[in-house]
Amino acid sequence: MRKSDSKKADRGGGSGEATMKPIDFGPLATWVGFNLRMAQEASFQAFSHHSAAIGENPGRFATLMLIARNPGIRQTELSAASGRDKSSLTPVVEDLVRRGLVERKRVDSDRRAYRLNLTAAGRKTLALMTRAARKHERNLDRIIGPRDKKRFVDTLKRLAAEIE
Amino acid sequence: MRKSDSKKADRGGGSGEATMKPIDFGPLATWVGFNLRMAQEASFQAFSHHSAAIGENPGRFATLMLIARNPGIRQTELSAASGRDKSSLTPVVEDLVRRGLVERKRVDSDRRAYRLNLTAAGRKTLALMTRAARKHERNLDRIIGPRDKKRFVDTLKRLAAEIE
């Protein structure tokens, strides 16, 4: 079996293999930054798994959603909205256009710019991904617990907005 | 589906005034996965800034900490602990050894393996990074609020551990 190592770290809490020496994470174990990264990675990987089942890439999801909700958005606006440089967006849009999910139209009043819209196929794909995302979300909700969810998301939002 | 245009539309010959059209994030705005990613990115970038001031890479921090807290750890154990393939670790360890922060010693009882330890310089660097990390953490704590912190971190841990 060529699958190499196990993906998950044993964080020393569980009753794992008796032969497994527990790893000491030191102060990392209690720090927000580290646990934020661990949780994000786990979440991303799970969603990645879901969207692979659709034949899609999780990174495309937010882009499709932003185009769908903001029809005619221009690439520069899109790059600002997703916090990436415009040059990072070029290959992404190119891929979506090539695969027939997004169409670009020249803007008459400013012939440097394009407006982006989803095609019918793009809407179909977005719908499939949205369904997968909702399933994923239900999974996260179950772990977080319905009572804590609002406050948890609110804290995440404040972190994203207020970190120095 | 379009949320807004509550401001004047941007179309046609506005004389250079960049009208700030609010972006509609749709369901993304309320989903855990998306906000987890946003918060993690902001946190990582802030810590990245801190560690750049030391001349270090944030990605090295966890590695140094794990070696420090688990002296003599082997590369395979380290890769399992950080959830990465062993081949991903090779260039990292190589870099740390080259810069004199980590030393590798052959294991007598198993001459395929190495044991990793920090050098004095490695301990010094880790101490500096730890100081930066504590500062970063205080920053995060301030945003989260002392009352919510324990529960917040606990939820992150559960997410990392329990996502399918």
Next chain:
DNA sequence: TATTGTTATACTCTATAACTATA
């Protein structure tokens, strides 16, 4: 045969800077 760590290779995501074509 199985495992430790390296190598070769490739893919994703990201950025900076120079470029083009407009404005």
Next chain:
DNA sequence: TATAGTTATAGAGTATAACAATA
């Protein structure tokens, strides 16, 4: 001069597969 988008290029970070040395 300034802006929209592309191209060229580079760098991190990650993975799979094949490999040599050793178990």
